[in-house]
Amino acid sequence: MAVLRKLPSLSILSLVALVILVVEPYESLSSSRKSVHSGFKTDYNGVGSGMCASAVTVHGYKCQEFEVTTDDGYILSVQRIPEGRVGGAGGPKTNRQPVLLQHGVLVDGVTWLQNSPAQSPAMILADNGFDVWISNVRGTRYSRRHVTLDPDSADYWNWTWDDLVVHDLPALVDLVFKQTGQKIHYIGHSMGTLIALASFSEGKQIDKVKSAALLSPVAYLSHMTTALGDVAARAFVSEITTIFGLAEFNPRGEPVSDFLKVLCAQAGVDCYDLITALTGKNCCLNASTVDHFLKNEPQSTSTKNLVHLSQTVRDGVLSKYDYGSNDFNQAHYGETKPPRYNLTNIPHDFPLFLSYGGQDALSDVQDVGILLDNLKYHDVEKLHVQYIKDYAHADFIIGITAKDIVYNQIISFFRNQG
């Protein structure tokens, strides 16, 4: 741990910030006062321990497990809820439209199934006649496999969200498209919005996607308003990689939790209050759901992915991964700077539903403003924007009021796309 003492507190805080950006919302209303260092003890049960069995069929829904291999060899697990509990009484009996649910960073597809069926987006969509597909990106518990690479090796973790754009999303969209023979409605949360926006801006997937609903949209990250967010924005990411290497970032693992313990103590901060201050106050979480959630999440991601996200915080622009030197960037991209994703290039007639919250410190209102500015030439009738004053990051996926406030609007929006 000696190395930790040498780190400037700036980078110490920035790592805390990165870790808790997504983790914290699920803790904030937890009945027991948990710190960031505990409560993540569920073992990885490996493949086939069955999200379907543990989170879907228990509620009386049909559920199918799929797997799909990306063109770079990652084997992803996908769950499908083909119809509602009572045959989808609320929707059409045939020709159910497929919806692909894409989770954010440090979580997995379980994120859509945490509340009761009447409150969980995946089951609400099924009950409304949609054919629901749940993605789990590389490195998460059910998608921790590769055709040749060992998930315990650093090579397996050599990727960022750029690779989700290039490899995972195409594999997932193709799977659903081929299985259903229909164009897909997409719902993303947090990083699940980022990879969709990046893909659409390059004209990718857009031919197979009918419309997209983006919850807590994340494209720009430079306006996190809290003191800690500000620190993260100016962070030097190199120290983080010095400690962990460009390998697995496992928030349940001892190195990360030990690291956080030391950092919180050294920085003289109460991490609980700090993270609340950083991520915003979720209005509408159920404490039992939060406890349940903590048994499943957070999931691993790659350190390189967190570095890439922190580059977005630091640089205020949306670019591919910055290899850190002109030479390395030149070797990878043929340019000295990483290429930008230009969101103004998203086709203006592509149906988009955006929902963002006034209390969301990760998807900050000002940063969403920049995104909306990128979309200012979008066809007005194809862009539906919803602002929810009281919502923070987690309210959009596990908020107990989200059905009435958000999901019903999404369902109407999808139905209106014909």
Ligand SMILES: *[C@@H]1O[C@H](CO)[C@@H](O)[C@H](O)[C@H]1NC(C)=O
């Ligand atoms: C990681 O992947 C990149 C290509 O995306 C490659 O250039 C680099 O050598 C890889 N790094 C390691 C440590 O394997």
Ligand SMILES: *[C@@H]1O[C@H](CO)[C@@H](O)[C@H](O)[C@H]1NC(C)=O
């Ligand atoms: C919160 O979750 C518990 C356990 O699932 C459930 O019994 C309770 O009804 C939920 N409360 C609300 C307000 O939804």
Ligand SMILES: *[C@@H]1O[C@H](CO)[C@@H](O)[C@H](O)[C@H]1NC(C)=O
């Ligand atoms: C993005 O693309 C638009 C038009 O396609 C162009 O006018 C604009 O300069 C581009 N922005 C950046 C940052 O490259």
